Amino acid sequence: MKNINDRISSKDILIVLGLFLMVFVTGADSFIISPLLPSMSGYFNTSVSRVAYGVTIYALCYAVGSPFFGPLGDRFAKKRLLMVGTLIFMCGTFLCGFSTTLTSFYLFRAVAGIGASLLLPNIWAFIGSYFSGKRLSMVMGVVMAALSLSIAIGVPLGSSLSQMSNWHMVFWASGLLALLAGMTMVATIPMIPATHLSVSYLGNFVTVKKTKNAIPSLLITLFWMFGFYSIYTFLGTFISNQFNFSTGQIGYVFIAYGLGNFLASFFGGIVNNQIGITRSVRLNGSLSILTIILLSLSGNGLFLLIGFLICLAIFQGLGVSALNTFIVNVVPTNRSTVMSFNSSFLYLGLTAGSFIGGLIYPTYGYLGVCLLAAFGMCLSVGMTFVLKES
Template sequence: MKQNVTFVSGNVSTTERMSSKEKWIVFSFFLAVFIVGLDSFIISPLLSVIGKGLHTTTQGMGWAVTLYAAFYAIGAPIIAPFSEKSSRKKMIMAGLAVFTMATISCGFANQLWFFYAARALAGLGAAMFTPNVYAYIGGNFNREQVAKVMGMVMAALSLSIAVGVPIGSFIAGSTSWNWTFWISGIISLIALFIIMVSVKKDIPSNRAANHNIFKHYQNIIAKKQAWLGLFMMLFWMYSFYAIYTFLGVYIENTFSLSTNRIGLVFIAYGLSNFASSFFGGWISKPLGMKKTIILSGLVCTVLYLLLALTNHSIVLFIIVLALVAFFQGVGVPQLTTYNAVVLPESRSTMTSLSNSFLYLGLTLGSSVGGYLIQSYSFLVLSIVSIVSISISVFISKAVLAKNL
């Protein structure tokens, strides 16, 4: 199937070299995405300790992950069309403000229902914030810069695992899990201030066309390459989050590690994922988008199975986990970039839906994964994840042109 993906130069400089102002913009996004990523990933190693504090089971804590993801998945497509006709800076700041308030509230939770409510609100704030960051990058950096900047900002997710998760686990083990959320909220406030002073206000140039908010959904439905890209993201992220969400529980039960040591295991994952932001280009640049996605997906199918079969050695488990992290770090930015540029006239809506489908994958992964690991085994969970990522690879073969 032939597919033309258009990179549109935005209002930032047309040379590949970034100015100091642009670097501050990238840094502010990096810091904010780091905290939002930490809020998503820190739950896995803390599931048990938070569950004990709130007197609930592992499956009950899994619902905290599900609620965050569900409100993101529901909120993103509702918010998206309004982002098309307003300043993305305002949407970014409003979303980060809601997220910050919710994250701090998580730290004050002493009942399960309150923690659930705060997690749901955090998901809603993230739904407003993250897609608009990606849309801002796609619309305000030129063709040479956009993939590079997207990779740099998404590297914050990797660093949040490599640095944030171990530190958050250490804080939870040394003081209480509440402080992990309070400190995250403080850093989020700092990121909000930097965005306020560094990111310029950008107004969509096609305001008249954006008046009809349903037009953007019609654009996506009419373009097969667009809506198939969303399902490509859904199946890929289900496969990942079904495994990732319950890694902390699996490691604790299989290798009998403490909360602090579980956090250290995630260092290997995070550092490897972060390294892929720099060295993944050696794979993606010569191969192109399509072959990179296919290669990453196929390698992950093997690694998912190996994760379940290396339960006799923590060293082998960590090595396989690091490889999973690397190839996820190579493949996922390609999926995100594709969905950010495939439909320039509805960029905010498309990036919002892409993130919505990502979190829908998280929702299904955390809920279905919780059932699979509790009723069957981690091996069964891994096999279902292998099937899911294989579907994503199959879609990529159909939707992406040979020259991408």
């Protein structure tokens, strides 16, 4: 008979729905810009590359803001911070749609990034503090699946909305979805007071630093994302060169990857509960390494390439959801702080992977990038053996 503590109540379902919607909209906010770049560059009368800096500014504000705001989630009720983060993100996104100059667009993208940096770490921290046992793993997987879904449909969604009206509509729709998610969270998430008000702001950082598995766990995220994003960044270019695909055709390949990753993340909690959280990180990390190597050897076999990508999507979905579930419990008293650093390490891995991959790709091609990705994943899996038993 199923333990009552493992059941998800109707109220919990509404909580998860609100969190899912918010994670989806913050994730899609990066991807939906891609198909809008040509029309936006025409509107602002500038180059596509300059408009694309809006993505960089959003990511940079997120990466810098996360550790700065992290300790606030351990000192104040997370619901209040989620509401403030939603308001900031929603305003920034709405205002992007009203931008009349490139400078104002950059400014509003920065506002949206700051809002997201307050939102996401506290979403993961709230899940870790509100849910426990098997429910924690299941809910973490379901909510993380929203990021995968944003990858799968972010680009086509942005294209469709833009074609229906114009690029302004995309940001207004994103802001409305954030408003809906925020209203759902206001109505369902309980106001749980913080229990560590006596700890100083800097004391939260000290606690995380001194906790035995905190730094190794964050390094797992860093190396994992370094490996993943080095291969992901240049995947579209490789497909275009190898198969002479158009941008639209490349998009279908990304949709296949995103949907595979979504399904793996969505059901990841069930699978990871059976495997074990730490074991799942090691197993799926190792299988990712093998798949990346096979991917580099796929040559001109399109269906073989897609098959390996779907496998990689599954292993990544299961592994990352297990990794987040593990990290959120590394420092139970400072979940917001450690998850904010986890977000920053993620973006640091993304930046390093795409940068170093950019140095390797022109000379060694996608094979070199795949070997770089496999090396990063090896470091990540190796760090799991540094973890000490609780």
